[in-house]
Amino acid sequence: AQTVTQSQPEMSVQEAETVTLSCTYDTSENNYYLFWYKQPPSRQMILVIRQEAYKQQNATENRFSVNFQKAAKSFSLKISDSQLGDTAMYFCAFMNIAGNMLTFGGGTRLMVKP
Amino acid sequence: DADVTQTPRNRITKTGKRIMLECSQTKGHDRMYWYRQDPGLGLRLIYYSFDVKDINKGEISDGYSVSRQAQAKFSLSLESAIPNQTALYFCATSDLETRQGTYNEQFFGPGTRLTVL
Numbered sequence: 001a002q003t004v005t006q007s008q009p010e011m012s013v014q015e016a017e018t019v020t021l022s023c024t025y026d027t028s029e030n031n032y033y034l035f036w037y038k039q040p041p042s043r044q045m046i047l048v049i050r051q052e053a054y055k056q057q058n059a060t061e062n063r064f065s066v067n068f069q070k071a072a073k074s075f076s077l078k079i080s081d082s083q084l085g086d087t088a089m090y091f092c093a094f095m096n097i098a099g100n101m102l103t104f105g106g107g108t109r110l111m112v113k114p
Numbered sequence: 115d116a117d118v119t120q121t122p123r124n125r126i127t128k129t130g131k132r133i134m135l136e137c138s139q140t141k142g143h144d145r146m147y148w149y150r151q152d153p154g155l156g157l158r159l160i161y162y163s164f165d166v167k168d169i170n171k172g173e174i175s176d177g178y179s180v181s182r183q184a185q186a187k188f189s190l191s192l193e194s195a196i197p198n199q200t201a202l203y204f205c206a207t208s209d210l211e212t213r214q215g216t217y218n219e220q221f222f223g224p225g226t227r228l229t230v231l
Contacts, residue, residue, distance in 0.1 A: 009154070011226075028175070037193070041201065042169050042224075043221035043224065043225045043227075044222065044224055044225070045157075045204065045206075045225075047219060050219075076160050091157070093156075093157075095220075100162055100170070101162070101172065101173075102147075102149075102157070102159065102206075103159075103221060104156030104157045104158070105153055105156050106154050107154070107156050108154050
């Protein structure tokens with residue numbers, strides 16, 4: 001079974017600064033997907049970024065980028081030029097190739113301060 | 115209109131009551147999922163279904179049952195609700211995997227907040 005660990009329950013960052021959220025996971029599989037989801041106070045789950053394990057290049061989506069270290073089983077999210085609207089819970093998640101289960105970490109609550 | 119809808123959005127019930135949470139989708143996806151969210155634990159999979167005739171238990175299925183009435187509808191039932199089932203419940207959908215390595219995003223509904231007194 002897979003496990004996903006987010007070791008930072010809460011973080012804060014000043015507006016326009018950069019912040020990095022950590023995630024580690026454990027799996028015996030070689031191919032899989034990793035995701036970061038954002039959950040604002042509206043509680044909607046919003047996909048921020050995804051990474052395929054077979055791709056060595058780190059994924060980027062505008063201000064969001066990841067540092068994927070497969071050997072270390074680490075998948076951190078970097079948010080550049082933080083905005084007030086980035087305030088939310090952030091969840092790291094693992095999906096196996098069969099796509100039948102998302103395994104989530106416990107989440108990191110991010111507060112962006114003006 | 116939302117692609118994945120859940121009803122009700124909020125529900126308060128009493129211990130021992132039977133309750134059904136409903137999920138409908140207009141995305142035409144075959145796969146549907148029910149997750150539960152508790153503080154500090156993220157989301158955990160309760161049940162999932164790959165098509166109308168396919169139902170599978172997830173990580174935490176005890177105390178829950180599901181029904182896939184149609185491709186677009188997937189209901190979660192608590193036969194006899196208990197207080198530790200108080201949580202936020204999410205339905206999600208995804209498409210079939212079409213080829214090796216294809217990524218299939220899961221699309222989430224807005225969630226149902228259930229409180230069992």
